[in-house]
Amino acid sequence: MNNDFKRIPYGISDFKQVRKENKYLVDKSMYFERMERAGNFLFLVRPRRFGKSLFLNMLEAYYDINEKDNFQELFKGMYAAEHPTEYRNKYQVMHLDFSCVGSDIDNLSSNFNNYLTGQCESFIRKYAYLYPKGCEDEVLRGKTGIDMLNRLNNVARDSGCSLYLIVDEYDNFTNNVLNVKGQQAYHDLTHGTGFYRDVFKLFKPMFDRIIMLGVAPITLDDLTSGYNIALNMTIDSRFNQMLGFSEEDVRQMIRYYKDAGAIKPEVTEDSIIADIKPWYDNYCFAKDSFGREPSMFNSDMVCYYMSTLVDTGHKPEEMVDPNTKTDYKKLRNLIEIGNMTEERRQTIYDIMHTGYTYSTINSYFPAESITDEDNFVSLLFYYGMLTIRGTLGAMLKLGIPNNNVRKQYYNYLIQAFQQIYPIAVSQLNVPFYQAALEGNWRPMMDYILKAYHDTTAVRQLIEGERNLQGFMNAFLSLDPYYLVAPEMEFSHGYCDFFLLPNYTVYPMVAHSYILELKYLKTDTTEAETAQQWTEAVAQIKTYAADHKLQTMLHGTQLHLIVVQIKGYDVVKMEEIR
Numbered sequence: 352m353n354n355d356f357k358r359i360p361y362g363i364s365d366f367k368q369v370r371k372e373n374k375y376l377v378d379k380s381m382y383f384e385r386m387e388r389a390g391n392f393l394f395l396v397r398p399r400r401f402g403k404s405l406f407l408n409m410l411e412a413y414y415d416i417n418e419k420d421n422f423q424e425l426f427k428g429m430y431a432a433e434h435p436t437e438y439r440n441k442y443q444v445m446h447l448d449f450s451c452v453g454s455d456i457d458n459l460s461s462n463f464n465n466y467l468t469g470q471c472e473s474f475i476r477k478y479a480y481l482y483p484k485g486c487e488d489e490v491l492r493g494k495t496g497i498d499m500l501n502r503l504n505n506v507a508r509d510s511g512c513s514l515y516l517i518v519d520e521y522d523n524f525t526n527n528v529l530n531v532k533g534q535q536a537y538h539d540l541t542h543g544t545g546f547y548r549d550v551f552k553l554f555k556p557m558f559d560r561i562i563m564l565g566v567a568p569i570t571l572d573d574l575t576s577g578y579n580i581a582l583n584m585t586i587d588s589r590f591n592q593m594l595g596f597s598e599e600d601v602r603q604m605i606r607y608y609k610d611a612g613a614i615k616p617e618v619t620e621d622s623i624i625a626d627i628k629p630w631y632d633n634y635c636f637a638k639d640s641f642g643r644e645p646s647m648f649n650s651d652m653v654c655y656y657m658s659t660l661v662d663t664g665h666k667p668e669e670m671v672d673p674n675t676k677t678d679y680k681k682l683r684n685l686i687e688i689g690n691m692t693e694e695r696r697q698t699i700y701d702i703m704h705t706g707y708t709y710s711t712i713n714s715y716f717p718a719e720s721i722t723d724e725d726n727f728v729s730l731l732f733y734y735g736m737l738t739i740r741g742t743l744g745a746m747l748k749l750g751i752p753n754n755n756v757r758k759q760y761y762n763y764l765i766q767a768f769q770q771i772y773p774i775a776v777s778q779l780n781v782p783f784y785q786a787a788l789e790g791n792w793r794p795m796m797d798y799i800l801k802a803y804h805d806t807t808a809v810r811q812l813i814e815g816e817r818n819l820q821g822f823m824n825a826f827l828s829l830d831p832y833y834l835v836a837p838e839m840e841f842s843h844g845y846c847d848f849f850l851l852p853n854y855t856v857y858p859m860v861a862h863s864y865i866l867e868l869k870y871l872k873t874d875t876t877e878a879e880t881a882q883q884w885t886e887a888v889a890q891i892k893t894y895a896a897d898h899k900l901q902t903m904l905h906g907t908q909l910h911l912i913v914v915q916i917k918g919y920d921v922v923k924m925e926e927i928r
Contacts, residue, residue, distance in 0.1 A: 355611075356608065356611035356613055357373055357375040357607070358372070358374050358375065358658075359374065359375050359657050359658040359661060360374040360376065360405070360654065361651070361654040361655055361657075361658040363405070364404035364405045364408055365405075365408055366405060366408040366409040366411075366412050366425070367408075367412060367425065369405070370424070370425050370426075375604065375607065376429075377596055377600045377604070377650070378429045378430055379402075379406055379409070379593060380409065380413065380429045380430045380431035380432075381430040381431070381434070382590065382593045383410070383413055383436060384434065384436050385589055385590070386562070386584075387436055387438060389582050389584065389587075389589065391559065391560045391561070392555065392560070392561045392582065393562045393582050394562075394563045394564075394568075394582065394584065395562070395563070395564050395583075395584040395585055395590065395593075395594075396565055396566060396568055396585040396733050397564065397585075397594050397595075397636070397735075398566060398634075398649070398733070398734055398735025399566055399675075399734075399735070400649060400650075400651035400652070400672075400674075400675060401594045401649060401650060401651065401735070402594050402595065402650040402651065403519065403564045403594060404448075406593070406594060407446070407517050407519050407562070407564060408446075410517060410562065411444050411446050411517055412425050412426075413426070413431060413439060413440070414438065414439065414440065414441065414442045414444055414560075415440060415442065415443075415444045416440050416441060416442060416443060416478075416481070417477065417478070418440060419440035422435075422439065422440055438560075441513060442513050442514060442515035442559065442560065443477075443478045443481065443507070443513070443515070444514075444516075444517060445470065445474050445514065445515070445517070445558075446517045446519070447467075447470060447516070447517065447518045447519070448518075448519040448520055449518065449519070449521055449522075449523045450519070450520040450523040451466055452466050452523070460546050463496070463546060464495055464496045464497075464546070465496075466496070467495075467496025467497070467499070467500065467550065468493075468495065468496040470496075471493070471496060471499035471500055471503055472490075472491060472499070475487050475490040475491065475503060478512075481510070481512060482506055482510050482512070483510060486506040486510065489502055489506055490503050490506060496550075497546070497549055497550060497553070500550070500553050500557070501553065503557075504553065504556070504557040507557070513559045514557060514558045514560075515558060515560045516554060516557075516558040516560070516561045517561075517562055517563075518561070518562070518563040519564055520564070520565060520566075521564065521565040522565035522566060522567055566733060566734060567730060567733050567734065568583070568714060568715045568716070568733060583714050583715070585636065585714070586636060586637050586638065586714065587637060588637035588638075588639035588640045588643075588644075590637075591635065591637040591640040591644060591647070592640075592644060592645075592647060594647075594650070595647035595648055595649060595650050596647065596648040596650045596653055597644075597645045597647060597648070598624065598628075598645050598646075598648070599645070600648075601624065601627070601648055601653055604653070604657060605623050605624075605657075608657070608660075608661055613661045614660060614661065615664060618660070623660070626656075626666065626855055627648070627653065627656055627670075628648075629753060629754050629834075630652065630670045630754045631648045631649045631652040631653055631656070631753060632646055632647070632648045632752070632753055633646045633738060633740075633752040633753050634646055634647040634648070634649065634735070634752050635647070635738050635739040636738070636739065637739070638739060638742065638747060640739075641739050641740070641741065641742070646738075649735075649753075649755070651672070652672060652675075652755060655667065655672040655674075656670070666855070666856070670755070671758050675755070675759075694724065695727055696767070698724070698727060698728065699760065699763065699764070700818070700820075700821045702731075702737070702751065702760070703757075703760050703761075703764070703821055703824055703837075704820050704821065704824075704837070704838075705838070706750055706751050706837075706838065707737075707740060707748055707749060707750035707751070708728060708737070708748075708749055708750075709743050709746045709747070709748055709749070710728040710729070710746060710747060710749055711725060711729075711745070711746055711747060712729050712732055712747060712749075713725060713726055713729045716729070731749075732749055735752070735756065736751070736756055736759065736760070737749040737750060737751065737752070738750060738751075738752040754834070757828070761824060761828040761829075764821055764822075764824070765825045765826065765829075768802075768806050768825065771806050772802075772805050772806040774802045774805075774806070776826070776829055778798060779795065779798055779826070779829060779830075781794070782795035782797075782798055783795060783829075783831065784832075786832075786862065786864070787830070787832035787833065787852075787860045787861070788832075788860065788861055789861075790861065790908060790910065792862075792864060792912060795830075796914070796924060799822075799826045799827070800914070800921050800924075802822075802826065803819065803823075803916075803919060804919045804920060804921075806822070807918075807919035819868060819870055819916060820837070820868065823847075823848065823866070823868065824837055824848075827848060827850070830850070831853065831856070831857070832852070832853055832857050832860050833851060833852060833853055833860075833863075833864075834850075834851040834852075834853050835848060835849075835850060835851075836848070836849040836850075836851050841893070841894040841897040841899075841900065842893055842894065842896065842897040843890075844890060844893070844894070846866070846867060846891070846894045847866055847868045848864075848865070848868075849864070849865050849866075849903075850863055850864040850865075850866070851863065852905050852907050854905045860905075861907055861908060862907050862908050862909075862910060863903075863904050863907040863908070863910070864909070864910045864911075864912055865891060865894055865895065865909065865910075865911050866912050866914065867887050867890065867891045867911075867912070867914070868914050868916065869883050869884070869887050869913065869914065869915045869916070870916055870917075871883065871916065871917040871918075871922065872917070873917060873918045875917060880915065883915065884913070884915055884923060887913045887915070888913060891911045891913055891927055892911070892927065894911075895909060895911055910926055911926060911928075912924070912925075912926055912927070913925060913927055
């Protein structure tokens with residue numbers, strides 16, 4: 352294999368490092384001119400791990416006056432090099448990353464002051480040659496970060512200097528305060544004379560241009576009078592594809608490594624797309640872009656997959672990047688803020704059961720409104736847990752974008768169930784193997800349904816079929832041998848669960864399953880129970896007769912399983928021949 356090819360910058364957010372080490376880069380510099388036309392004060396929310404930090408680092412290199420002589424070296428071959436704007440390399444750039452402030456909530460004020468002080472010191476020393484003598488000392492005499500920022504503002508204005516502010520993770524530590532300390536502590540930080548609000552008051556009059564990125568619009572709304580934002584780019588169709596990769600971006604990457612001989616000949620471009628699309632694709636952030644532009648892939652996830660494929664010669668064993676496995680905690684924090692946790696849990700159950708919900712997206716909302724149902728759904732959208740899948744009148748159809756996100760929902764549910772009743776999920780490893788390789792499905796179903804009984808007998812989170820569906824969804828998702836497809840559409844209806852063989856990872860899987868779960872109320876009569884069973888058997892046979900099913904089995908033996916549950920007890924469970 353030829354090793355003379357560009358490496359994939361997985362986990363790297365330093366643009367200059369990417370360019371100097373000749374790593375692979377998807378060009379997003381065409382958005383600089385769009386941003387300039389859009390306004391001087393911009394704000395964008397995108398989910399985590401979507402390439403925000405690398406984009407901002409590239410933006411800094413483009414506008415930094417100190418990088419003027421390096422422009423051609425850094426941007427050679429990119430759109431910006433062929434179409435430079437009049438503001439290219441015209442600014443002194445202050446780049447703040449609020450994730451660097453730390454997570455020590457009790458010492459937040461002093462930590463923020465120390466961080467801001469250090470950034471002001473670095474800034475004035477970096478650009479001291481552009482100021483009259485004595486200006487550097489004047490700024491450094493500041494007693495606090497805010498004092499230094501004020502002094503820097505004065506010397507910059509007196510000297511006629513143009514300043515650009517980049518803020519990454521603008522909401523990082525404030526969201527930590529909201530999650531850990533609650534709404535009152537958050538209110539004190541972002542309202543009145545809170546130090547964070549005081550800093551934001553300085554930004555707009557001080558800087559000629561500002562771009563701020565984060566993962567949720569909560570903080571910004573609470574700071575509106577401190578930073579009067581001009582344009583929210585988040586749901587603006589002009590910037591829908593600014594972060595993340597389009598399918599064409601991904602295909603070009605695959606072709607590059609195929610042409611370089613870095614991917615085995617038998618691994619085709621289409622097979623890679625078919626493999627990653629259900630896991631990393633389907634993001635849409637602007638209503639006007641839906642159906643008109645390609646959906647977007649999560650760029651970090653694509654880089655994770657491709658770097659493994661190129662470096663090892665095979666795809667990752669786990670499609671979900673292990674670095675994202677703690678992201679379910681973000682979902683848990685969203686649900687548990689305030690006093691409406693049960694209502695939000697029900698929203699999660701509904702979304703998992705159907706795969707979507709209908710709502711509007713609120714551009715901004717204060718922290719005290721975070722418990723409103725519509726705001727909760729908006730937060731799920733901003734966190735990347737939902738994406739635009741269509742419209743219904745004035746409402747948006749917001750759906751789970753892909754399997755990667757669906758796993759996060761499942762992880763949350765598993766943790767929620769285990770808080771009620773401890774379940775040793777590792778005990779499912781052997782039953783999963785037996786079902787997939789031997790066709791012995793009973794140990795798997797017996798274990799999950801006993802866990803359901805034990806959990807539900809302690810406390811029914813949500814009564815009835817929804818709880819059963821959510822429980823089965825969560826625990827079947829742990830099975831590595833299958834891709835769990837709830838509500839799969841077949842002839843004349845939707846089956847409850849189709850266990851689709853994960854044949855690209857485990858080609859030895861010999862058995863597949865359709866599961867039909869029927870829930871009975873505790874007062875159901877014997878006649879009604881028998882009638883329901885008869886209907887379920889007929890229904891599952893209809894699903895099995897669907898002609899498209901055979902193309903999905905990959906040569907495995909199909910098993911049809913019907914389960915009848917009354918309350919939290921199994922009444923009947925049989926394989927239908």
